Amino acid sequence: MRLTVDNINPNVRRAEYAVRGELAVKSEEFRARLAKGDAGLPFHQVISANIGNPQQLDQKPITFFRQVCSLLENPELLKNEHVLINHLGYQTDVIERAKRLLKHVGSIGAYSASSGVPAIKESIAAFLEKRDGFPADPAHIYLSAGASAGVNTLLNVICAGKSTGILIPIPQYPLYTATLSLLNATCVPYNLDESKAWGTDLDTIKKSYEKGRADGLDIRCIVIINPGNPTGASLAEEDVRAVIDFASQENLVVMADEVYQTNVFVGKFHSFKGVLRKMQKEKPGQYDAVELVSLHSISKGMVGECGHRGGYFELVGFNPEVEANIYKFVSIMLCAPVVGQCLVELMVNPPKPGEPSYELYSKEYSGIHEGLRERATALHRAFAQMEGVECAEPQGAMYLFPTIRLPQKAIEAAAAEGRSADELYCMRLLEATGICVIPGSGFGQADGTLHFRTTFLAPGTEWVGSIVKFHKEFMDKYR
Amino acid sequence: MRLTVDNINPNVRRAEYAVRGELAVKSEEFRARLAKGDAGLPFHQVISANIGNPQQLDQKPITFFRQVCSLLENPELLKNEHVLINHLGYQTDVIERAKRLLKHVGSIGAYSASSGVPAIKESIAAFLEKRDGFPADPAHIYLSAGASAGVNTLLNVICAGKSTGILIPIPQYPLYTATLSLLNATCVPYNLDESKAWGTDLDTIKKSYEKGRADGLDIRCIVIINPGNPTGASLAEEDVRAVIDFASQENLVVMADEVYQTNVFVGKFHSFKGVLRKMQKEKPGQYDAVELVSLHSISKGMVGECGHRGGYFELVGFNPEVEANIYKFVSIMLCAPVVGQCLVELMVNPPKPGEPSYELYSKEYSGIHEGLRERATALHRAFAQMEGVECAEPQGAMYLFPTIRLPQKAIEAAAAEGRSADELYCMRLLEATGICVIPGSGFGQADGTLHFRTTFLAPGTEWVGSIVKFHKEFMDKYR
Numbered sequence: 036m037r038l039t040v041d042n043i044n045p046n047v048r049r050a051e052y053a054v055r056g057e058l059a060v061k062s063e064e065f066r067a068r069l070a071k072g073d074a075g076l077p078f079h080q081v082i083s084a085n086i087g088n089p090q091q092l093d094q095k096p097i098t099f100f101r102q103v104c105s106l107l108e109n110p111e112l113l114k115n116e117h118v119l120i121n122h123l124g125y126q127t128d129v130i131e132r133a134k135r136l137l138k139h140v141g142s143i144g145a146y147s148a149s150s151g152v153p154a155i156k157e158s159i160a161a162f163l164e165k166r167d168g169f170p171a172d173p174a175h176i177y178l179s180a181g182a183s184a185g186v187n188t189l190l191n192v193i194c195a196g197k198s199t200g201i202l203i204p205i206p207q208y209p210l211y212t213a214t215l216s217l218l219n220a221t222c223v224p225y226n227l228d229e230s231k232a233w234g235t236d237l238d239t240i241k242k243s244y245e246k247g248r249a250d251g252l253d254i255r256c257i258v259i260i261n262p263g264n265p266t267g268a269s270l271a272e273e274d275v276r277a278v279i280d281f282a283s284q285e286n287l288v289v290m291a292d293e294v295y296q297t298n299v300f301v302g303k304f305h306s307f308k309g310v311l312r313k314m315q316k317e318k319p320g321q322y323d324a325v326e327l328v329s330l331h332s333i334s335k336g337m338v339g340e341c342g343h344r345g346g347y348f349e350l351v352g353f354n355p356e357v358e359a360n361i362y363k364f365v366s367i368m369l370c371a372p373v374v375g376q377c378l379v380e381l382m383v384n385p386p387k388p389g390e391p392s393y394e395l396y397s398k399e400y401s402g403i404h405e406g407l408r409e410r411a412t413a414l415h416r417a418f419a420q421m422e423g424v425e426c427a428e429p430q431g432a433m434y435l436f437p438t439i440r441l442p443q444k445a446i447e448a449a450a451a452e453g454r455s456a457d458e459l460y461c462m463r464l465l466e467a468t469g470i471c472v473i474p475g476s477g478f479g480q481a482d483g484t485l486h487f488r489t490t491f492l493a494p495g496t497e498w499v500g501s502i503v504k505f506h507k508e509f510m511d512k513y514r
Numbered sequence: 515m516r517l518t519v520d521n522i523n524p525n526v527r528r529a530e531y532a533v534r535g536e537l538a539v540k541s542e543e544f545r546a547r548l549a550k551g552d553a554g555l556p557f558h559q560v561i562s563a564n565i566g567n568p569q570q571l572d573q574k575p576i577t578f579f580r581q582v583c584s585l586l587e588n589p590e591l592l593k594n595e596h597v598l599i600n601h602l603g604y605q606t607d608v609i610e611r612a613k614r615l616l617k618h619v620g621s622i623g624a625y626s627a628s629s630g631v632p633a634i635k636e637s638i639a640a641f642l643e644k645r646d647g648f649p650a651d652p653a654h655i656y657l658s659a660g661a662s663a664g665v666n667t668l669l670n671v672i673c674a675g676k677s678t679g680i681l682i683p684i685p686q687y688p689l690y691t692a693t694l695s696l697l698n699a700t701c702v703p704y705n706l707d708e709s710k711a712w713g714t715d716l717d718t719i720k721k722s723y724e725k726g727r728a729d730g731l732d733i734r735c736i737v738i739i740n741p742g743n744p745t746g747a748s749l750a751e752e753d754v755r756a757v758i759d760f761a762s763q764e765n766l767v768v769m770a771d772e773v774y775q776t777n778v779f780v781g782k783f784h785s786f787k788g789v790l791r792k793m794q795k796e797k798p799g800q801y802d803a804v805e806l807v808s809l810h811s812i813s814k815g816m817v818g819e820c821g822h823r824g825g826y827f828e829l830v831g832f833n834p835e836v837e838a839n840i841y842k843f844v845s846i847m848l849c850a851p852v853v854g855q856c857l858v859e860l861m862v863n864p865p866k867p868g869e870p871s872y873e874l875y876s877k878e879y880s881g882i883h884e885g886l887r888e889r890a891t892a893l894h895r896a897f898a899q900m901e902g903v904e905c906a907e908p909q910g911a912m913y914l915f916p917t918i919r920l921p922q923k924a925i926e927a928a929a930a931e932g933r934s935a936d937e938l939y940c941m942r943l944l945e946a947t948g949i950c951v952i953p954g955s956g957f958g959q960a961d962g963t964l965h966f967r968t969t970f971l972a973p974g975t976e977w978v979g980s981i982v983k984f985h986k987e988f989m990d991k992y993r
Contacts, residue, residue, distance in 0.1 A: 036732065037765050038805060040835035044674050044697075047839050055628050055845035063627060090621035098590070105588035108853075109580045115602055122597045142569035144819040148542060149534050180659060180823070183847055191696065195523045213846045217670065218523075253515065286516050326517060340623040342852035344659070344823075356519035360526050366534035367692045368662055372851040373821035374587075 050216035052209050053477025058461055059085050062471035069469075078469035082498045084489040085471040087264075087433040089339035093406075093494035097338065097399050099129060099392045100381045106133035107143050107377055126391035136377050143373040149366035151178025151347070152373070155380045159347055162383035167309030175350040177361070178371040178379060181341070182294045182332040183210055185348040188364050189328055192357065193256055193288060194220035200252030202243060202287070204235070206436065206478035206486070208264045223247035223254055226481050229438065232427045233266035235259065237277045244285065256288040257281075262295040262304070262431030265478045265488035267411075269431040272305045279311055279325060288326040294346070295432040297336035300408050302430070308351060327351040333378045335433065337403040345375025410491040411435065417499045421506045433490045436475070441485060445513035457485040463509060468501040529695035531688050532956025537940055538564050541950035548948075557948035561977045563968040564950040566743075566912040568818030572885075572973035576817065576878050578608060578871045579860045585612035586622050586856055605870035615856050622852040628845035630657025630826070631852070634859045638826055641862035646788030654829040656840070657850040657858060660820070661773045661811040662689055664827040667843050668807055671836065672735055672767060673699035679731030681722060681766070683714070685915065685957035685965070687743040702726035702733055705960050708917065711906040712745035714738065716756045723764065735767040736760075741774040741783070741910030744957045744967035746890075748910040751784045758790050758804060767805040773825070774911040776815035779887050781909070787830060806830040812857045814912065816882040824854025889970040890914065896978045900985045912969045915954070920964060924992035936964040942988060947980040 040048060066081040083091060090096060102125055106112055112119060113134065119125035139154035140147065150156070156173035163171035179185035194201070194215070200223040203211045207224075215222050225243035228236045240257070247254050259278055262269045282289045291307035308329050315322045332346035350358060370376075385400075386392040411429035418426040418437045426437035441456050449459035457474035465471050475486030519527060545560040562570060569575060581604055585591055591598060592613065598604035618633035619626065629635070635652035642650035658664035673680065673694070679702040682690045686703075694701050704722035707715045719736070726733050738757055741748045761768045770786035787808050794801045811825035829837060849855075864879075865871040890908035897905040897916045905916035920935050928938035936953035944950050954965030968981075 036734070037803065037833065038672065038734070038767060038836045039833055040839065042674060043671050043836055043839055047671050047843055050842065050846065052842060052846045055848070056842075067632075086625065088625045091624035096621060096623050101588045101590075105584040105591065108587050109584035111577070111580075112584065112602060118597060118601045122601060123591060123594055142575065142821065144575050144821045145570035146565065146567045146813075146820040153546075180851070181848065187847070192522050192526050193517065195521060210846065217843075217846075255515070255517070288517065324516065334625075341625045342621065342623045342849070344848075344851040354516065354518055357517045357522055360519065360522055363529065363531060363535075364526055364696075367529065367531045367689060367696075368666070369534070369660065369823075370821070372659070372823045372854065374853055375851065 046217050046219045050213045051477075052213045053473050054086050054209060056477070058465055058471055058473060062465055062469075065465070065469060076469070077467060078501075081469045081471065082493045083471050084493060085473050087335060087490050087492065088341055089433070089492050090341065092492045094339045094403060094492065095399070096340065097396060099386055099396045100338070100340070100378060102129045103133050103136070103381060104374060104377065106130065107136060107140075107374060110137055128386060128390045128392050132381070136380065140373060140377065143377065145373070147178075147370045147373055147376060149370055150362060151176070151371060152376055155376050158380045158384045159349075163308065163349065167306055167312060169309065169312035171308075171349060175353070175358070177348050177350070177365055178376045179346045179348060179365070180344040180371045180375065181334055182292065182330040182346040182348075184344075184368075184371070185330045185346055186210055186290075186292070187214055188361060189290060189348070190214045190218060190220070191364055192361050194218040197221060198251065198253050200247045200254035202240065202247075202254060202257040204258065204260060204263070206265050206475060206480055207258070208260060208292070209477055211258055212479070221247075221252055223252060224479060227263070227266060227268065229427070229481070229484075232430060233263055233268035233436070234270060235274050235278060237281060240278070240281060254285070254287065256290055258290045258292065259307070260292040262299055264292075264295065264432050265434045265436045267427070267430050267432040267434050267436065269299050269302055270305065271302065272310060275305050275307055275310045276314060279307065279314060279322065283322050283325050286324070288328065291327065291329045293329050294332040294335045296331065298407065298433060299431040300411065300429055308349065311351065323352070325352050333375060333382050336382070337400045338378070338382050339403075340375075340378050343375040343378050344372050345378045346371075347379055407433065407491065410494070413496060414489070414491045414499055417503050421503060422510050424506070429491070433492060434488050435491060436486050436488050439485050439487065442510065442513040445509070448513065457487055460485075460509065461487055464502070464505050467505050467508075468498070470498055470501060525696050525698045529692045530956075531692045532952050533565050533688055535956070537944055537950055537952060540941075541944055541948075544944070544948060555948070556946060557980075559948055561949045561972045563972055564952050566814060566969050566971065567820055568912070568971050569820065571971045573818045573882060573971065574878070575819065576875060578865055578875045579817070579819070579857060581608045582612050582615070582860060583853060583856065585609065586615060586619075586853065589616055607865060607869045607871050611860070615859065619852060619856065622856065624852070626657075626849045626852055626855060628849055629841060630655070630850060631855055634855050637859045637863045638828075642787065642828065646785055646791060648788065648791035650787075650828060654832070654837070656827050656829070656844055657855045658825045658827060658844070659823040659850045659854065660813055661771065661809040661825040661827075663823075663847075663850070664809045664825055665689055665769075665771070666693055667840060668769060668827070669693045669697060669699070670843055671840050673697040676700060677730065677732050679726045679733035681719065681726075681733060681736040683737065683739060683742070685744050685954060685959055686737070687739060687771070688956055690737055691958070700726075700731055702731060703958060706742070706745060706747065708906070708960070708963075711909060712742055712747035712915070713749060714753050714757060716760060719757070719760060733764070733766065735769055737769045737771065738786070739771040740786075741778055743771075743774065743911050744913045744915045746906070746909050746911040746913050746915065748778050748781055749784065750781065751789060754784045754786055754789045755793060758786065758793060758801065762801050762804050765803070767807065770806065770808045772808050773811040773814045775810065777886065777912060778910040779890065779908055787828065790830065802831070804831050807832075812854060812861050815861070816879045817857070817861050818882075819854075819857050822854040822857050823851050824858045825850075826858055886912065886970065889973070892975060893968070893970045893978055896982050900982060901989050903985070908970070912971055913967050914970060915957075915965050915967045918964050918966065921989065921992040924988070927992065936966060939964075939988065940966055943981065943984050946984050946987075947977070949977055949980060
């Protein structure tokens with residue numbers, strides 16, 4: 036029997052991943068048409084606001100990181116240090132870091148140990164210790180090909196079929212529901228509270244949990260994305276505490292997706308690991324059994340090295356035999372990309388004050404941070420002018436997730452096309468302006484509400500104006 | 515309920531992956547002890563012959579590839595072309611290639627399109643067309659994080675549960691059985707013919723197929739590893755034809771793992787795609803429905819860039835809706851590492867005669883090829899002297915897979931330790947010499963036979979001598 040869509044893996048067939056779905060595919064077609072000189076489109080560039088991909092837009096890589104990587108790729112350059120220094124502007128700390136990494140890694144063209152280069156795991160542990168004020172053990176740190184690969188690993192090990200329930204925030208990054216579909220496990224959604232800037236609400240979580248239990252599910256894990264994707268929310272310490280306390284009572288694994296930990300504009304990032312250690316210290320014994328995994332990535336933050344596919348996760352409190360299975364799972368895919376691993380090291384151990392590359396690094400880093408904040412604010416201001424659009428103030432991550440209230444006629448027109456109204460809105464926006472955003476239905480949203488997610492990575496204000504103009508025309512058309 | 519080995523995903527628990535299992539872990543412990551100056555071991559270095567990881571041992575990266583990559587990592591260097599050329603020995607074609615790739619890729623720190631950078635897919639298509647003499651369509655080419663990620667994608671889509679059977683050669687690279695375990699699909703093993711230098715035997719394949727069908731399985735795919743891993747076998751064209759003809763009759767997807775296509779010492783590599791196209795031309799209509807996927811990688815061959823995690827697969831004859839699901843699956847993991855994608859481009863489109871970098875490239879390439887052949891021959895010669903050891907002549911890939919006949923007392927001693935005899939042998943070899951090889955049981959072997967797999971990547975002859983000496987002592991001990 037030949038393969039058809041009806042006989043392939045039904046778990047794959049069911050999986051949905053809107054971030055790279057129909058809209059993204061169509062936007063790439065438009066891009067290709069423009070590249071070939073097609074003048075028949077009503078716009079002259081495609082703006083990919085569908086995915087947090089900073090270097091596709093305006094963000095420049097951090098010079099120190101890329102200088103080191105160039106030496107890792109071609110260690111022969113290290114035979115000409117004076118040329119690097121005198122003619123190419125490489126600082127001595129670039130050269131020293133490359134040498135140190137090469138000493139530990141060997142060739143970046145060789146597979147590393149399955150869980151990552153030991154010396155890089157030690158650097159990550161030192162970073163975590165400094166960040167949280169509590170020790171971290173390199174033995175429980177695993178390098179991964181971006182945080183996505185880490186999530187995939189962990190859910191593969193945790194999920195034992197349909198009866199396994201995983202608490203997932205709604206809206207969520209669709210990697211989670213897609214992976215649960217692939218594993219034929221069950222998503223137990225809990226709504227974030229839009230009225231409280233998309234924070235977690237413990238009562239809501241408890242209700243979802245109880246409902247899942249009543250449905251016969253074995254609920255094993257709660258996923259938290261903080262700062263939030265797609266919401267941009269940044270959790271207060273008390274919210275983090277509440278989640279840990281609840282997970283401890285119900286023996287849930289806490290999966291803390293903390294890839295946006297440096298993309299915070301309001302308040303301060305509170306790591307789950309740091310808060311857990313504090314709680315363990317405050318009430319000895321009470322939280323010792325908590326199982327926590329925290330994920331991080333080089334794709335986001337001011338690093339933005341998505342294409343290098345680097346990240347890591349740290350396990351806390353996992354049973355050693357379970358951890359052995361996590362190790363086995365990662366070993367089947369051999370190892371995370373080694374340049375990506377080195378970029379993780381550079382991210383967690385950047386130039387320090389007084390070191391030759393510090394000044395430029397610091398300037399670039401804060402320039403990117405400020406740029407993101409300014410763009411977020413400008414976009415937020417534009418949304419404030421738009422009829423029927425409401426948007427929480429930008430707090431973090433790379434996204435805004437406005438509510439849109441659309442006229443009944445638009446909802447009917449969408450239904451006639453077999454689409455949800457937010458899908459119709461995003462499709463028309465793309466066709467009219469070349470701007471690709473993702474409908475809220477791709478992330479999940481409370482019943483009866485409509486949203487879209489846009490990154491605030493694109494430079495300039497022209498595209499923001501295009502959204503405002505499109506929105507007015509769309510509303511007028513369907514009024 | 516906390517996670518324990520008894521309640522996690524049983525598919526993960528059951529999966530086995532010997533190449534990175536107990537022996538590999540122990541060898542890394544020895545390596546760490548030696549690095550810390552431990553003098554209590556009976557050897558002074560660990561030789562990782564357990565995995566084809568050329569650059570961990572002696573193989574140097576190809577200069578042209580890495581020079582280009584250094585510029586991709588730090589495009590700022592391109593502002594100083596004269597320094598690159600006059601002081602650092604970069605040829606003009608290195609600079610041109612880097613500029614061309616950057617033009618198509620943008621920043622290598624950005625996610626690419628899910629299936630890979632379009633221009634790189636075009637380069638691969640041009641390579642396939644030249645290799646096979648038949649056109650290739652970039653639309654059906656997918657970049658992947660090494661061939662392993664490609665195999666994972668394809669098996670995820672093809673396998674629909676326990677009743678799906680996949681024909682797997684025995685011995686095999688354990689990625690296949692591990693992935694089938696993870697998907698809870700069924701391995702239908704077919705033995706390769708050791709008496710014919712580990713070739714495929716169609717009668718054996720048919721018998722395995724019929725047995726699987728009789729067991730109620732829906733057999734969907736036949737996996738062929740050519741050149742063979744762990745066997746090193748290189749298939750003749752008639753064997754490739756026989757497999758395609760059989761797959762055509764039974765509507766099986768042909769999954770051709772061709773990652774060792776340039777590691778051939780005897781005869782010539784015959785690609786499944788090229789042979790299929792010939793058969794389609796010879797008998798119009800008869801083979802049009804064949805579904806074929808061919809996988810390739812930058813990790814093997816003379817490239818050896820394992821740590822960069824690059825590869826691709828080409829689909830032929832797949833149903834478009836099935837292909838749409840393959841696309842969706844790869845998009846969930848966003849994209850293959852972009853430097854790895856660029857290395858695929860460099861692999862398939864290396865310097866040509868007359869171009870400035872050609873001479874050095876050609877010298878390095880043939881030096882590596884000859885070196886591998888010499889090492890294979892030396893190792894083969896050593897095995898010929900060893901009591902009870904038989905080994906087919908090296909034909910390709912990076913491995914030898916000798917049969918070992920061990921004394922009854924060794925088999926009993928192994929059983930007493932709860933091990934198979936080949937496991938005991940490999941463990942004792944590691945403890946005595948620091949050489950890590952993998953027992954045949956990790957790959958599968960015909961009942962009543964014992965083997966081990968070793969790479970022939972390690973330089974020098976000292977380690978070969980250590981194996982010979984150990985073998986004699988082991989045989990004497992258990993005689």
